[in-house]
Amino acid sequence: xxxxxxxxxxxxxxxxxxxxxxxxxxxxxxxxxxxxxxxxxxxxxxxxxxxxxxxxxxxxxxxxxxxxxxxxxxxxxxxxxxxxxxxxxxxxxxxxxxxxxxxxxxxxxxxxxxxxxxxxxxxxxxxxxxxxxxxxxxxxxxxxxxxxxxxxxxxxxxxxxxxxxxxxxxxxxxxxxxxxxxxxxxxxxxxxxxxxxxxxxxxxxxxxxxxxxxxxxxxxxxxxxxxxxxxxxxxxxxxxxxxxxxxxxxxxxxxxxxxxxxxxxxxxxxxxxxxxxxxxxxxxxxxxxxxxxxxxxxxxxxxxxxxxxxxxxxxxxxxxxxxxxxxxxxxxxxxxxxxxxxxxxxxxxxxxxxxxxxxxxxxxxxxxxxxxxxxxxxxxxxxxxxxxxxxxxxxxxxxxxxxxxxxxxxxxxxxxxxxxxxxxxxxxxx
Ligand code: GDP
Ligand code: IMO
Ligand code: MG
Numbered sequence: 001x002x003x004x005x006x007x008x009x010x011x012x013x014x015x016x017x018x019x020x021x022x023x024x025x026x027x028x029x030x031x032x033x034x035x036x037x038x039x040x041x042x043x044x045x046x047x048x049x050x051x052x053x054x055x056x057x058x059x060x061x062x063x064x065x066x067x068x069x070x071x072x073x074x075x076x077x078x079x080x081x082x083x084x085x086x087x088x089x090x091x092x093x094x095x096x097x098x099x100x101x102x103x104x105x106x107x108x109x110x111x112x113x114x115x116x117x118x119x120x121x122x123x124x125x126x127x128x129x130x131x132x133x134x135x136x137x138x139x140x141x142x143x144x145x146x147x148x149x150x151x152x153x154x155x156x157x158x159x160x161x162x163x164x165x166x167x168x169x170x171x172x173x174x175x176x177x178x179x180x181x182x183x184x185x186x187x188x189x190x191x192x193x194x195x196x197x198x199x200x201x202x203x204x205x206x207x208x209x210x211x212x213x214x215x216x217x218x219x220x221x222x223x224x225x226x227x228x229x230x231x232x233x234x235x236x237x238x239x240x241x242x243x244x245x246x247x248x249x250x251x252x253x254x255x256x257x258x259x260x261x262x263x264x265x266x267x268x269x270x271x272x273x274x275x276x277x278x279x280x281x282x283x284x285x286x287x288x289x290x291x292x293x294x295x296x297x298x299x300x301x302x303x304x305x306x307x308x309x310x311x312x313x314x315x316x317x318x319x320x321x322x323x324x325x326x327x328x329x330x331x332x333x334x335x336x337x338x339x340x341x342x343x344x345x346x347x348x349x350x351x352x353x354x355x356x357x358x359x360x361x362x363x364x365x366x367x368x369x370x371x372x373x374x375x376x377x378x379x380x381x382x383x384x385x386x387x388x389x390x391x392x393x394x395x396x397x398x399x400x401x402x403x404x405x406x407x408x409x410x411x412x413x414x415x416x417x418x419x420x421x422x423x424x425x426x427x428x429x430x
Pocket of ligand 1: 009013014015016017018019040041042043044045296297301332333334335336415416417418
């Protein structure tokens with residue numbers, strides 16, 4: 001039986017991770033975020049009520065389940081507070097359920113300004129970030145000057161670190177980026193001390209708590225943010241996010257040993273979407289792309305941006321399956337394909353006249369890749385809300401089977417709508 005599972009995005013994010021984590025939390029004791037920050041936007045729909053989560057794990061609505069933010073997550077105290085307030089207003093006992101690692105680096109307003117300044121400086125070559133300050137916050141972590149949540153307990157040390165950090169970043173903003181801003185030390189310091197009052201009591205040793213749950217044979221879900229093709233190392237660099245998004249990051253981002261992971265579930269949209277810039281060989285610019293966007297409600301949870309849409313890309317997915325050691329796929333949004341007469345799936349790329357079966361690491365090479373498609377039959381019946389595999393149209397089952405066979409990975413869950421219970425469970429994961 002699986003006890004500790006990772007649920008992550010196998011494409012470019014927004015695959016439906018939040019929905020799947022929420023419904024699987026039913027059987028879990030803890031849900032853990034291990035990377036990313038409030039650039040993530042995970043949507044849950046329960047009896048028509050929509051909950052959008054950015055930093056808080058998608059298990060938070062379940063009674064008796066612990067939620068953890070691991071050390072690999074960069075935390076904006078402002079964003080965390082806003083999210084907690086939204087949940088508290090709906091009587092979700094966040095203080096009872098949520099615990100945070102003291103090793104989380106903070107995302108400060110100055111990081112947002114840097115993110116914006118860098119994007120502006122890049123002009124038409126911009127990454128298309130969420131402008132939440134995620135990249136600059138991770139840069140400070142790697143440069144070993146980040147302010148971490150634990151620093152909030154030591155006001156003098158906090159002030160000294162903040163002084164250095166603001167000196168550096170104010171200088172860069174004003175002199176390199178020529179932006180007329182100044183982040184005031186006393187103001188930033190006071191705001192951190194204000195947030196400290198609520199955050200400090202929520203601190204815990206996440207690694208030790210997870211280990212205790214594991215030893216007691218509890219069940220843990222590690223909830224990924226973003227997607228594999230946005231990974232800082234394995235994604236379409238430089239058009240990526242600033243963290244590692246792959247399953248290996250659970251070990252470093254939550255302090256949970258890799259051998260304790262029993263299964264890795266790759267959340268995979270039945271087509272594909274991408275927000276922001278970067279290579280995307282299967283992108284559609286026609287009315288089918290438009291149709292997928294409208295029917296799939298493909299607008300960013302965080303920024304409201306229109307998502308780019310395209311066909312399913314098995315080349316990119318092959319990489320995702322291997323580097324994450326994906327043990328099974330959860331195929332989401334199958335219902336969005338309802339009504340199409342034919343459906344294309346990218347099975348290889350053509351690069352400079354040669355066929356390739358893995359995405360190239362070089363962005364310029366990736367941009368020259370042309371998709372080679374296999375065309376499958378569509379279906380006119382509805383899969384929306386369907387929970388019985390045998391009641392799916394034959395063509396939909398053939399589609400699922402084709403993906404499984406080409407990738408050689410089972411599809412254990414098929415999601416057929418945004419609601420918690422709109423799923424075909426082929427095989428129980430827990
Ligand atoms: P995440 O970032 O991976 O958690 O995904 P998002 O929440 O950003 O985007 C997924 C969107 O699709 C959300 O609006 C979900 O409510 C919705 N969704 C998830 N699964 C399904 C599904 O199977 N069918 C449909 N139609 N919508 C879904
Ligand atoms: P979830 O968890 C989709 C994208 C941004 C941009 C790039 C870098 O909801 O799947 P960043 O702000 O991280 O520096 O932006 O990454 N991006 C996402 N795209 N879903 C997300 O999260 C994303 N988080 C970041 O659009 O292209
Ligand atoms: Mg999202």
